[in-house]
Amino acid sequence: MGIGGLRGVLGRRESGRICISFRVKMKMASLLNTSASVISVNVNSIPLLNRTNFKDWKEYVSIVLGCMDLDLALRTDIDAALTDESTADHKRDFEKWGHFNRMCLMIMKRGVPESFSGSVSDEVTAKEFFEQIDKRFVKND
Template identity: 60%
Template sequence: MESVNNSAATISANINSIPVLNGTNFKEWKENVMIVLGCMDLDLALRTEKPAPLKDTSTLAEKREMERWERTNRMSLMIMKRAIPESFRGTMSDEADAKSFLAELKKCFAKNEKAETSTLLSTLVSMKYKGKGNIREYILEMSHIASKLSALKLILPEELLVYLVLISLPSQFNQFKVSYNCIKEKWSLNDLISHCVQEEERIKQDKTESAHLASTSKGSKKRKIKEAANSGPPR
């Protein structure tokens, strides 16, 4: 009895992990649906076409295959419909198979690829590193956006991405950028990350040393003034 309850709880947790579909999260929603159905071994109807209709001469294996397909199709439809807004369910055509149902959902909810490409490209070219934080994470974020563009069939050459990163760096990196432009070697993105991390550490070290020098100089000046005051006017 306990194992049955645990199984039911697991199924419920899996289904509840699927976010409700809205106008902006179709890709995330679909990924969650596919993962949940895959883990529950209910994705057969989404991966394969419906078997040929059964005949009087159909074998036992063919009958079992059809039975399994119909079950996974029915369960897939139930789970997907549960994860879309109730107000939207009535507007969907009564698709009999899960694959067609998912395709129709994509038409209704998938983002306009042109608009998404434009937004991502605009974000990428306008990014600026503020000089605070972690430059490795910053460059990886730019690379992640470039990967999203590649998925939308706008492939940016790695060399172009390297230049976009360099252009986005603040004035503290000017010497670094000049040095790169003077060498013949072209860096990969991984090379750029490695060199940028080293340069950021050097800049931080220089700032620390400058602050220490300024503090020492200021303290020395105060000490001289104090000594002069204590010694009094010359006799």
């Protein structure tokens, strides 16, 4: 009895170890797929921003980013840039903040009309992007 590319390998004496390894990998893959599904559902729940739904859009984005634990980039400003003297903790925090910032920007830009997101600099932080959207759309809501 074999599974995919493991056919013939399972007949060996070490098959128990291979089976256990395979099962663990399958469970991890299932967990990753579940996480990807949850992320997809969360991101897809954000409505496309238009002139009349800014308040709802902002609430959806805030909830989704908060539930996904990505809102650090919206709640805090970036620390000083990394230098040769930066500590390991500072490097870790800087990289973590950068990851959260990129994820926030991707998720927010997905729900914003291209006519607006295309006019925003690529150098803007997620917090600045949120503030620019706020300035542009809050008066319409």
